[in-house]
Amino acid sequence: METGRYLIYLRKSREDRDAEMKGEGETLARHRRELLDLADRTGILVKEEDIFEEIVSGDSIAARPVMQKLLTAVEQGNVTGVLCIDIDRLGRGNMIDQGIIQQTFLYSNTLIITPSKTYDMSDEIDNTTVEFKSLMARQELNMIKKRLIHGREASVKEGKWVGSEPPYGYNKVKLSKEKGYTLQVNQEEAKIVKLIFDLFLKGFGANRIAGKLGELGIKTNKGNAWSAPSVIHLLKNDVYVGKVHYGRKKKIKVMENGILVEKRKVGSDTVCVDGIHEPIINMETWEKVCDKFTYSRAHSAPIDRTLKNPLATILKCEKCGYTMSCQPRNDRTQSNKKRYVLFCKTKNCSCHASYLDLVEKQFINSLNGWLEQYKTQTLEPQNQNNTDIQKSALQNIISELEKLERQLDRTCELLEQGLYSKELFIARSSKLYNQINTLKKQKEKLEASISRDSSIENYKKELFPKTENLLESYWSLDSEAKNTALKEIIERATYVKEKYGKGNEDAFTLHIYPRLPKKQNPCNLLLRKR
Ligand SMILES: [Zn+2]
Missing domain, CATH: 3.40.50.1390 (Resolvase, N-terminal catalytic domain)
Incomplete structure (x- = not known):
């Protein structure tokens, strides 16, 4: 052993x-x-x-x-x-x-x-x-x-089936008197194939067809639920009109990053001939389905994701606070532009919808009105006077403070020279201290007020020209640019509409809140449309 x-x-x-x-x-x-x-x-x-x-x-x-x-x-x-x-x-x-x-x-x-x-x-x-x-x-x-390979190609040319698995609707059977296989109609599955083609021509999409098959409890021949891709795959398979292929799924081996991988050969030399098996779908139906696919490919424009609503994220529903939504409509404006409608998405919110073009126009008119009103306000001399008064008041306080501090120094000197008793010194100096403290507080307040005013002035110096510029060029901008520019000027705006129906198209109210420093924010400035 x-x-x-x-x-x-x-x-x-x-x-x-x-x-x-x-x-x-x-x-x-x-x-x-x-x-x-x-x-x-x-x-x-x-x-x-x-x-x-x-x-x-x-x-x-x-x-x-x-x-x-x-x-x-x-x-x-x-x-x-x-x-x-x-x-x-x-x-x-x-x-x-x-x-x-x-x-x-x-x-x-x-x-x-x-x-x-x-x-x-x-x-x-x-x-x-x-x-x-x-x-x-x-x-x-x-x-x-x-x-x-040659044997398989020769078999296909003879119309035989060389695939390992039969397609849905068929069984794979051995040919009796010769080598090779062909397809035999599976009557039960063939009914489903016809149903799928039928539903598709009736306008059902692949998704709906898959859903329908699921409802009927019908599975693919691998026992899986039907999906949109598997429905489309079936609808595009010409085996159902009696064709057989070879080379359609031909794989080639290629080196990728040092690893040998199999890839589908594209545009390969395929063989497509009439098979010896019985078709399930007639040529007329097949051609209609092909036309539908070509049509939908030619007519499915890429989804337009550009912004349509210039007031997007700015305009809120005054009733519920939710951002107003925008949707396209089938009708057109007088200038033949596509119309959109603004509406509140909140369930049961009683705020009524309006045409976007009407709201936008009113929005810009109101903004214009606000700008005009504000321009005249700032140009009023009274405003400038106010600042001047504050400034001279501050100057007075500063000189008063200096005087008091000098007096305080003097009390100290008098105490040192023995001219002030201790008691007198305390009484004098504490009075001076109190006066100084009060003045210092006043000074702080005034300084803050002056600097706030000047920052508001500076802000206005930016905000007003910005608004003016935007209003001048507004109607020539696209929605995206309008939206970006408006967001720089407007903090938020609200919309509300109680009445609806004919004659009430513009019966909405807008409140616009421009971006201004908090203290003087004219929040209560209502821009109302009746
Ligand atoms: Zn609402």
Whole structure:
């Protein structure tokens, strides 16, 4: 009996599958028996857990999880040999994968044991034999793949179905007297296919159709709920008018960031022919559906997200405080511009809607009125007088304070010279202290008032020209620019409308609150429209 750990690796090849279909029996079970016999004959013991059986049949190591496990076990160096039916069972993928496998066996000193020969990778002749055999296997694989592709293309040209899964509405059936498959109408599913086409032509969107199918408890052939994309996919599939394709989903392998990835080949040389299967949808229906798709593509303008409401976020509902919303209307203004309506979105709010153009016009008129009114107010000499009076009052206080402080100094001197008694000094100086404190408070107040006035003046110096400029150019701006400029001038504005119906189109009231320093904010300045 040989000592050491031995593994068995089993994997089906494509040819095995073909052979199985011809009735040659299950390949892996046969290979397993064969290799266990070999182990018996050579006195090798293989534990059940050391039999590695690959279920998937990818050619690359990445696609073969069991091969990855086997390589890890071999790498650890405690495996004496791996039994397999032939060298090509270990791998006939690309040269890199082949190299990985050979190196792993070489460096771990692991034997490859096949029924016909045992390979020791450290032996030069064996190594070369393995390399040669792998090369041959790889070339053979490529030949098989090419034959397969040609075979599929030839099948499609004959109108046969070469896809693995049948589309919804059909079953995949084996052709009786020749190689290959075709589609057979699944009567139950075909009814649903017709229903989907029918609903679409009646104006149902893909979403609504999917919802309808959900209500009816109908699932896709994978057992999933219908979705808008799966409905569209079905509506665009010409298999329902009897066509078959090849190459439509052709995948190509490309290197991306050093990783091999599969990609759909675009604009590939596709084959589209009349299939031998029965159509479910007639040509007339199909063409109508195609027209609908082309029409909707041609007519779906990109969504216009530009701002339509120049009063957006500025104007609030006076009743509930909520921002007024804006919506397009079908009618037009006298100057043939698209009309919008302003309304309060709050449920049950009794504030009535108005046309945006009417509100906007009134808004600007009111702003104009406010500006005119304010301009005359500031130009009034009385305002300037007020500032002058404050300034001279401040000057008086300052000189008075200086006088009092001098007196205080003098009391101290008199006390030092012994001319003032202590009691007299305290009485005099505390009186002076009180006077000084009172004056200092007055001085602070006046200074604050003067600086506030001047800041208001400065602010007005900015705000008024800004407003004036905006009002001059307002009607030539687009909504977005209007909105931005208004926000700089207006803190907020409210809207309310109690009456509605004909004759009350402009029976709304606007209150506008310009951005002014708090103290003199003319909040109560009502700009009322009756
Ligand atoms: Zn409201």
